[in-house]
Amino acid sequence: MSKHETIIGLEVHAQLKTSSKMFCGCANNFGDPPNTNICPVCTGQPGTLPVINKKAIELAIKTALATNCKINERSVFARKNYFYPDLPKDFQISQFDLPLAEHGFLEIEVDGNKKRIGITRIHLEEDAGKLVHKGADRIMGSDYSLADYNRAATPLMEIVSEPDIRTPEEAKAYMEKLAHLLEYIGVCDAKMEEGSLRCDANISIRPVGQKEFGTKTEIKNMNSFKAVMKALKAEELRHREVIDEGGTIIQETRFYSEETEKTKGMRTKEFSHDYRYFPEPDLVPIAPTKEWIEEIRKTVGELPDKKENRFIKDYGISETDAFFIVSNSKMATFLEETTKSYNNPKAIANWLVGEITACLKESKMTFDNIALSPNQLAEMLALIDNGVLSRKVAKEIVLPELLKGSNSIQGIIKEKGLTQISDEGELVSIAQDIIRNNPKQVEQFKSGKEAVLMFFVGQVMKATKGRANPDAVQKILKEALKK
């Protein structure tokens, strides 16, 4: 391979979680039946005017604060002019030379090495509608095409990175970090598979030591974090091969195919669009006040990195567990909620990472819509500590019931007769029966093989269907066997 380094920059589009569209009051629900969430404004009827959705600005400012960006005192919407049937006005309202925020960064970690990736800008724009083609998979050659404007003018936030990314792995780490952050601060669902987060990648290579960038290509159609990495690996390799063979890279847009795991140029004739950007005269500049920004700052809350450190330091949770829990904002909140009524964060963390995650996976459920409440988990863990429930019963019977939606632990215990047997008399009589029926093992124990004790414990647990208190059983057995 040639002595080249790879330069990658990512342009990310995030669908904002607002209730209404970017410039009108229509619901931001584009999954609904076609053309049900539309109005004169978002279908580009003559004479209509856009009105900025304040919530969308708020969410973008929130993102800017969470990514260390500088929020511009004055930013301007601009028209990006091009004709296409999914764009009702035949221009897209976007931002151009004066974006909402600039000059931020995200810190990523790859193989234990931390690195800052610069964020060039964050801006707001409107999405286009959706076209459905009959008789072909695109408009060219189709019998006819249908337009659904439910998605037209829904809010999009574009986050552009600096060309600071050097490997496809870093690109993947950046995307994961960004997605996690956006989901965490509640501005976007951030699911690449569902399209709520989309990514275009610019990639070029240059000889190590050279300052100027090489010719870049733009990669589209990557629908998962993994695909981002694979596509960039494939394209990186293609660039190197072309250059090694003495060829030149053509600046173009290429599409990644999940099937072939390769990128493919779409146009034979490359023409550069002239979008004729100019300031949107129907809107006034955005000038967020300092007070408003400070109000929004309060809603950002603790960011994942900080939270992770706190869990490790204050709660004594392992780094792996802390990372696992914090990577799901709901789980992190769940942990903190549970500690309010059960003061053993480490134990809670163990259950979250271990039993609860396993049980959810087994029943094909996700943490996002978990039926278990923090109070229930706290109650269950306390019952285990108090010896009312055995760990085994809690894990195998109570937890699955709670995850299915049962709302009373006491109810489950009563219904299934799960109370731990701590009554000495009852346990003594069970232990004695077992000793009587296993003389061989009694001999072994008496001859000094103390490990056989665990055989007897197991038998008692079996006889009580796990309801016996293991500590009490051991004590009783030891005494009975010595007799």
Place this chain on the structure above:
Amino acid sequence: MIDKTAHELHDLLIKKKISSVELAEKVFLRIESVEPQIKAYITLTKDEAIKQAEAADKRLKENKNVTLLTGIPIAVKDNMCTKGILTTCASKILANYIAPYDATVVTKLKEAGSVIIGKTNLDEFAMGSSTENSGLQITKNPRDLERVPGGSSGGSAAAVAANEAILATGSDTGGSIRQPASFCGIVGLKPTYGRVSRYGLVAFASSLDQIGPLAKDVTDAAILLQVMAGYDPKDSTSVNVPVPDYQKSLTTNIKGLKVGVIKELMGEGISADVKSAIKSAIKKYEELGAVISEVSLPSFEYAVSTYYLIAPAEASSNLARFDGVKYGHRSQEAKDLITMYYNTRREGFGAEVKRRIILGTYALSAGYYDAYYLKALKVRTLIKQDFEKALSNCDVLVSPTSPTVAFKIGEKANDPLSMYLSDIATIPVNLAGIPAISIPCGNANNLPIGLQIMGKAFDEETILKAAYAFEQNTDWHLKK
């Protein structure tokens, strides 16, 4: 009856001397007799109008929610959206377009109880100064049927001048209310940019467009402006400032009013007839106690060029949506998307609209943007500053509304540049965003001449006052 003003008719309506239905029917009778010559209207809405008149009569009878416009017949320029009624912009591309909503101004007119007679002709998409650019019909000047009514609100001006409506709405991007008012001998007011909501006005040049009244006298213009004006959350460029009671500003005492005469608009390019009428008007102001001075706007000479970069640039983008996809004309000849776009727009737009789209597209193109569009924005700022400076020493500025009286139909049709120059006095006002009114101030060969009075931003009161004082002391507005 129909030659009366709205405020006179209001008195008759509340005194029950006439009914609104009666008035509407009289207007439609007049339309029947003169419309074949004038051709002011694209669409007449008689059935709806009679219903609105009946509702108005009920309001008048019950004396509930009676406004100065209740029961008054009004014409709406056909670039303002009306729910369920054609809104064509006088373009073939929208010849079949029925808007699904009412413009804010139309809503306000309906709420006030006025009676909408129909939709008036204009230069296609309001691009022009003679209404000859209408893609649908030619409107004639009621004062001389061989002449143009001015434009682009030529249909509205002609309708009011010919008593085919008592009042009319117009829109003004570079003079489209004031110049036709001047040509037809009536009153037209362009409010401050942001004073009246543009929601529902089919955009020509968003940063310049403004809706305003066309009326038979200053009082009527004030009454109609009162109803139109006000902040609208649907228009982000409308400004949230209080709307004063405009009728209160209609006083004849203008002693000490500082009137600035724009030097650049009293020289070359202004016809002798017009110049002498304006000079007489200035003399009249002096008689009435105003203090006259001469002011200069050095950036003035660049106004028309600046306008013809900014307005077409915005128009090229605003008119992109007429693509045959969603509404309006769609070419039946096309086999694919690109030819559908090409053919639809080729068939749907007229020559002047195409000329401006091409001009605007060019001005915004990569490599030309800085030299044209951006430079034009900078000159616009200079023009604005010149007006601010002049108006810091004067209460109002005056000039002719148009360099000439109404010209003959066809006279300038093949000379776009000379047509563009007919807006030389009105264009700078739109670039500066300030309010201006045109009132009749003289005649030349029985053709009316308009005086333009300009004021400070959001100070429509002072120009109304200056206009009213002149009107009350002259009788040019009564000449037919």
